[in-house]
Amino acid sequence: MNLNDYIDILPEVQQALNENIPVVALESTIIFQGMPYPKNLECSANCEETIRSNGAVPATTAIIDGRIKVGVTKQDIDYMIEKNDVLKVSRRDLGQVVAGKKNGATTVASAVIIAELAGISIFATGGIGGVHRDVQNSYDVSADLPQISQSNVGVVCAGAKSILDIGFTLEYLETLGVPVIGYETSDFPAFFTRESGFRADYSMNSMEIAQMLKAKWDLGIRGGALIGCPVPVEFAMDKAVIDNAIEKALAEAELQHIHGKESTPFILGKVLEVTGGASLETNMQLVKNNCKIAAKIAMAYASL
Numbered sequence: 001m002n003l004n005d006y007i008d009i010l011p012e013v014q015q016a017l018n019e020n021i022p023v024v025a026l027e028s029t030i031i032f033q034g035m036p037y038p039k040n041l042e043c044s045a046n047c048e049e050t051i052r053s054n055g056a057v058p059a060t061t062a063i064i065d066g067r068i069k070v071g072v073t074k075q076d077i078d079y080m081i082e083k084n085d086v087l088k089v090s091r092r093d094l095g096q097v098v099a100g101k102k103n104g105a106t107t108v109a110s111a112v113i114i115a116e117l118a119g120i121s122i123f124a125t126g127g128i129g130g131v132h133r134d135v136q137n138s139y140d141v142s143a144d145l146p147q148i149s150q151s152n153v154g155v156v157c158a159g160a161k162s163i164l165d166i167g168f169t170l171e172y173l174e175t176l177g178v179p180v181i182g183y184e185t186s187d188f189p190a191f192f193t194r195e196s197g198f199r200a201d202y203s204m205n206s207m208e209i210a211q212m213l214k215a216k217w218d219l220g221i222r223g224g225a226l227i228g229c230p231v232p233v234e235f236a237m238d239k240a241v242i243d244n245a246i247e248k249a250l251a252e253a254e255l256q257h258i259h260g261k262e263s264t265p266f267i268l269g270k271v272l273e274v275t276g277g278a279s280l281e282t283n284m285q286l287v288k289n290n291c292k293i294a295a296k297i298a299m300a301y302a303s304l
């Protein structure tokens, strides 16, 4: 396969990759299905700016008219917003959306596949998909988890939302052999709040994370690592407030029989509604924080 047959790498990103300048890949489901307009555009621009001001080059991933984009321009995003037909593309959808020349937003799963193809080792997002709380009935486990165990990309996030069963999600990652790192903390964060009640496997700083990834990949142990960064204290939500919103959102999803790929976006939308927008502010701030840390890790990795 010739990469050019399917993938357009933005010149700025290609140049960075050629010159060993750190690059941080980003997903786009967070823009097109995860946040309302126009805050989503603000968040996307903030993320790219934060990565730049921390010395790395951002590469937002998406699919436009069937072409896989590694790095998108403002015009690309405007085009996708205007078309209003952007599909949520996870691993299983990628071939179909490319072959069918459709528009798609990447999940963590498809974004890390694309990042690895482009040669990008560090990726940032808000929260990952995981094992859903009603897994006994729904069998709903995000394709993000097995994909993180297969793609050689470090995934920087703010932990997992408690719309998921965080304990089961961590157990599943252990089975898959994915190391779970707390960024300078031994607690695994719960997205809106700094602690989930579960511990990360290791507490590490950015250089330690870079060295761990290098050793793992040098040894031929495939797959990434999950790096959980607690939301900055000043932006963390009150646990009782967010727990209540999540309970309501989950109940509503059950009532309306929401399943499959609709599940995560539906629940996220409801949480936003119930918290009256407070969760959106926290969401934007934590993604920005993750981008900053991802840039630091990418910088450390490039120095090895």
Ligand code: PSU
Pocket: 027, 029, 030, 033, 034, 090, 106, 107, 108, 109, 126, 127, 128, 129, 130, 141, 142, 143, 144, 161, 191, 260, 261, 262, 263, 264, 265, 268
């Ligand atoms: N969790 C969030 N915000 C998000 C997502 C998850 O807190 O925007 C998105 C990510 O793109 C993630 C995807 O990869 O949802 C997981 O979807 P699913 O559970 O259908 O695999």
Ligand code: MN
Pocket: 140, 141, 142, 143, 260, 261, 263
């Ligand atoms: Mn699912």
